Amino acid sequence: MAQLWGGRFTKETDKLVYQFNASIAFDQRFYKQDIEGSMAHVCMLAKQGILTKEEMQAIVKELTDISREVEEGTLEITEEYEDIHSFVEANLIKRLGDVGKKLHTGRSRNDQVALDMKLYTRLEVLYTDVLLKDLLKVLLRIMEENLDTIMPGFTHLQKAQPITLSHHMGAYFEMFKRDRLRLKDIYARMNYCPLGSGALAGTTYPLDREYTAEILGFYGPTLNSMDSVADRDYLIEFLSALATIMMHLSRFCEEIILWNSNEYQFVEMDDSYSTGSSIMPQKKNPDIAELVRGKTGRVYGALMSLLTTMKGIPLAYNKDMQEDKELAFDAMDTVKHCLALFTGMLDTMKFCKEEMRKSANNGFTNATDAADYLVNHGVPFRDAHGIVGQLVLQCIEQKIALDEMPLSQLQAVCPAFEEDVFEAISMETCVNKRLTVGAPGREAMEQVIALEKEYLSKEWQDEEAKKWK
Numbered sequence: 001m002a003q004l005w006g007g008r009f010t011k012e013t014d015k016l017v018y019q020f021n022a023s024i025a026f027d028q029r030f031y032k033q034d035i036e037g038s039m040a041h042v043c044m045l046a047k048q049g050i051l052t053k054e055e056m057q058a059i060v061k062e063l064t065d066i067s068r069e070v071e072e073g074t075l076e077i078t079e080e081y082e083d084i085h086s087f088v089e090a091n092l093i094k095r096l097g098d099v100g101k102k103l104h105t106g107r108s109r110n111d112q113v114a115l116d117m118k119l120y121t122r123l124e125v126l127y128t129d130v131l132l133k134d135l136l137k138v139l140l141r142i143m144e145e146n147l148d149t150i151m152p153g154f155t156h157l158q159k160a161q162p163i164t165l166s167h168h169m170g171a172y173f174e175m176f177k178r179d180r181l182r183l184k185d186i187y188a189r190m191n192y193c194p195l196g197s198g199a200l201a202g203t204t205y206p207l208d209r210e211y212t213a214e215i216l217g218f219y220g221p222t223l224n225s226m227d228s229v230a231d232r233d234y235l236i237e238f239l240s241a242l243a244t245i246m247m248h249l250s251r252f253c254e255e256i257i258l259w260n261s262n263e264y265q266f267v268e269m270d271d272s273y274s275t276g277s278s279i280m281p282q283k284k285n286p287d288i289a290e291l292v293r294g295k296t297g298r299v300y301g302a303l304m305s306l307l308t309t310m311k312g313i314p315l316a317y318n319k320d321m322q323e324d325k326e327l328a329f330d331a332m333d334t335v336k337h338c339l340a341l342f343t344g345m346l347d348t349m350k351f352c353k354e355e356m357r358k359s360a361n362n363g364f365t366n367a368t369d370a371a372d373y374l375v376n377h378g379v380p381f382r383d384a385h386g387i388v389g390q391l392v393l394q395c396i397e398q399k400i401a402l403d404e405m406p407l408s409q410l411q412a413v414c415p416a417f418e419e420d421v422f423e424a425i426s427m428e429t430c431v432n433k434r435l436t437v438g439a440p441g442r443e444a445m446e447q448v449i450a451l452e453k454e455y456l457s458k459e460w461q462d463e464e465a466k467k468w469k
């Protein structure tokens with residue numbers, strides 16, 4: 001057992017207590033961030049005259065070596081250390097003796113772990129954003145290619161009005177775009193440095209917190225040392241954003257699973273993204289989409305878990321907060337994997353345009369437009385609604401579509417119908433007459449696509465990076 005304390009104890013820690021308390025099994029994941037934070041800390045200590053320049057240089061050199069050796073696998077992180085902070089410090093002392101013992105001057109593990117977790121999370125926010133952007137690019141391609149691919153739009157999972165595949169994909173584009181905006185907001189709010197807050201009440205050393213914040217790419221230091229060590233809001237916000245991403249992915253997966261079914265046949269998954277059955281030779285299953293939908297639960301779980309952990313914690317640091325890590329890491333990994341797989345699946349998926357078109361033709365998706373036609377010919381909307389309802393009933397009995405009904409039969413129900421009705425209720429007209437902003441009509445969609453392209457050409461990560469001094 002290697003721990004950083006023990007002076008005031010007369011007995012060894014019970015073995016089970018030690019294991020229960022230790023976090024090395026999971027916090028070793030941020031060894032790089034821990035070392036990066038320590039380097040910034042000692043540079044600042046030297047600048048302030050708290051360490052000599054030589055001491056700082058010696059420590060930075062050894063920390064660099066430790067980081068490299070861990071990365072290369074020549075230095076193993078073992079469970080004999082309580083946590084990653086102990087591991088790094090113990091190894092430094094092993095190599096440098098007394099100079100190594102100066103690393104922790106003016107620092108506590110409380111501000112140290114607050115920093116490490118924030119650095120790690122900040123990077124994850126950026127990675128997740130890049131994956132979302134990749135997904136948006138694929139969506140935009142499908143949107144551009146399918147401005148005229150007519151399909152039914154649904155409400156209550158009943159065919160409602162014709163739309164295009166471009167428009168349908170555009171809905172998801174908006175969702176994932178909002179997800180990116182959420183990440184940008186979170187980044188801007190979280191990017192303040194807790195290092196230098198000490199255990200809870202700052203320190204008596206003349207630390208330069210602005211300096212460490214700057215070295216580590218933060219906008220500045222946090223402004224209350226107790227809040228600094230007790231704050232996990234940024235992580236809760238990130239988990240909430242991740243949960244929302246999963247909710248969006250899951251809805252999309254649900255649609256793809258339906259579309260891929262024998263009943264719909266709107267899409268065909270690429271063989272490389274499908275799986276077979278051990279017993280039924282004909283099967284080609286959408287397991288990836290189902291798994292992404294399924295994994296949504298564990299990401300929601302991570303959010304609920306941390307919200308619950310944090311709700312009863314008095315200021316400032318309490319050990320409960322060690323529980324912020326395992327499920328959060330799992331959620332971060334899960335969302336990254338799901339995004340990457342989903343994007344690949346979507347990119348390789350084949351859209352069966354014929355089937356989509358047939359489906360739109362068969363479901364009376366132009367009934368609203370038939371009613372609108374009558375309104376344009378002087379019939380009040382409520383009456384027009386009733387007339388088209390009657391016609392739909394007749395069509396169902398005759399097993400035909402509205403635009404397959406002869407004009408004489410239409411006129412028998414309402415004399416306002418004329419020859420031009422067929423043009424007015426064709427799928428193309430139904431879609432392309434919908435030209436309000438955000439509607440599926442070709443011109444409206446083209447304008448939206450131009451805006452989305454412009455949006456994708458800008459990079460918020462670059463904008464944020466410019467704010468670093």
Ligand code: ARG
Pocket residue numbers: 023027083109110113317319321322323
């Ligand atoms: N392993 C701890 C955590 O993850 C590090 C902070 C420990 N601080 C302390 N005072 N026990 O939160």
